[in-house]
Amino acid sequence: MSWSSVIGQHRVKELLRRALHEEKIAHAYLFWGMEGIGKDALALALAKTLNCERRTLPSTEPCNQCRSCMQADKLEHPNIKLVFSLPATKSAETRDDSPLFKLTDAQIEEIQEQLRIKAENPYHNVSIANARQIRIASIRDIKRSISMSQSQSGHRVVIVSEADEMTVEAANAFLKTLEEPNPNVTLILTTSRREAIPQTIMSRCQQIYCDPLPDSELTVALHQRFSITEEEARLIASFAQGSYSRAMQFLDEDMKRLREEVITLLRAALRRVRYRLETFHIMERFSGTQDRKQLSTMLGLLVLWLRDVYVYARTADASLIINSDQIDTIIKFATAFPHADYPAAINAAEEAVGLVQRNIHPPLILISLLLVCRNVFLGVND
Ligand SMILES: [Zn+2]
Numbered sequence: 103m104s105w106s107s108v109i110g111q112h113r114v115k116e117l118l119r120r121a122l123h124e125e126k127i128a129h130a131y132l133f134w135g136m137e138g139i140g141k142d143a144l145a146l147a148l149a150k151t152l153n154c155e156r157r158t159l160p161s162t163e164p165c166n167q168c169r170s171c172m173q174a175d176k177l178e179h180p181n182i183k184l185v186f187s188l189p190a191t192k193s194a195e196t197r198d199d200s201p202l203f204k205l206t207d208a209q210i211e212e213i214q215e216q217l218r219i220k221a222e223n224p225y226h227n228v229s230i231a232n233a234r235q236i237r238i239a240s241i242r243d244i245k246r247s248i249s250m251s252q253s254q255s256g257h258r259v260v261i262v263s264e265a266d267e268m269t270v271e272a273a274n275a276f277l278k279t280l281e282e283p284n285p286n287v288t289l290i291l292t293t294s295r296r297e298a299i300p301q302t303i304m305s306r307c308q309q310i311y312c313d314p315l316p317d318s319e320l321t322v323a324l325h326q327r328f329s330i331t332e333e334e335a336r337l338i339a340s341f342a343q344g345s346y347s348r349a350m351q352f353l354d355e356d357m358k359r360l361r362e363e364v365i366t367l368l369r370a371a372l373r374r375v376r377y378r379l380e381t382f383h384i385m386e387r388f389s390g391t392q393d394r395k396q397l398s399t400m401l402g403l404l405v406l407w408l409r410d411v412y413v414y415a416r417t418a419d420a421s422l423i424i425n426s427d428q429i430d431t432i433i434k435f436a437t438a439f440p441h442a443d444y445p446a447a448i449n450a451a452e453e454a455v456g457l458v459q460r461n462i463h464p465p466l467i468l469i470s471l472l473l474v475c476r477n478v479f480l481g482v483n484d
Pocket residue numbers: 153154155156157164165166167168169170171
């Protein structure tokens with residue numbers, strides 16, 4: 103993980119590189135901002151740079167070749183510790199237990215697999231079954247390794263990922279660590295829920311806000327890193343609301359097919375006569391067989407598509423269309439319904455997305471949405 107593989111975050115990178123350049127790395131940082139924007143990636147890039155064996159000032163770039171850089175890339179560096187929620191163990195912990203001590207072999211394997219994925223992709227959110235808390239054993243483990251590091255060379259970096267998952271006990275223990283600064287140790291907390299971090303901890307950290315990623319930067323990153331076209335990347339980016347990890351969730355979906363299906367449904371529902379049967383068939387197909395996540399993606403795609411039609415109907419500027427492979431269809435639709443109340447249709451589709459998440463029966467959601475669309479576009483009430 104080097105600076106160049108962190109997407110966007112130019113302001114934060116600049117700030118950290120200046121600190122590296124001036125050798126003014128803080129004792130503790132809190133990187134906060136929404137999920138999936140690269141907070142851990144930034145922390146790992148900083149940790150790697152601090153430990154590179156060949157870096158000489160004024161460079162703020164790791165060499166990517168020394169033993170230390172290699173170990174950092176594999177998340178196997180003795181000076182770089184990543185802390186995250188671990189599964190609860192059945193028996194009570196004693197003071198000196200390692201946080202891994204009572205886990206089963208299968209759990210240890212799962213953790214190793216998650217770390218392997220994280221090393222390849224620092225945007226991956228480490229997720230282990232039944233692990234929702236960072237407990238005191240993990241914090242004691244940090245303390246132990248810090249005291250050991252007095253004798254080790256290099257700069258020890260502890261990254262507490264999703265630090266809001268610390269239990270009250272763990273947070274209290276962590277506070278003590280924060281209160282005893284060590285010049286060769288940097289603690290980095292990352293969180294997307296800053297409000298859940300105790301004030302006492304926050305006040306001892308340099309807080310760095312990380313911005314959501316602009317669509318343009320997400321598009322470039324998705325296009326370069328995965329084998330998808332720029333159009334597809336743009337479509338996914340517009341969906342990800344600034345989060346790279348959210349964008350990755352959409353990569354598995356065939357977005358174009360999903361969009362095709364939902365537009366076909368809309369068209370069927372907007373026939374003036376005998377629309378019911380066909381609409382019903384399509385609806386049955388996609389409310390019966392697909393899971394809720396897919397249904398909400400589809401409805402989200404409909405929102406995006408309707409927005410494009412609306413923007414075009416108002417501006418006649420095709421360059422503003424996000425679904426750029428659909429320009430002809432969108433222009434046709436906008437021309438067919440120049441005076442429709444698009445915001446009402448878009449609102450209804452957005453509300454439908456919310457209803458899917460609230461477990462309302464999918465066919466009901468779709469029927470009421472399609473009735474709104476018939477009203478908006480055809481002016482009919484059935
Ligand atoms: Zn190096």
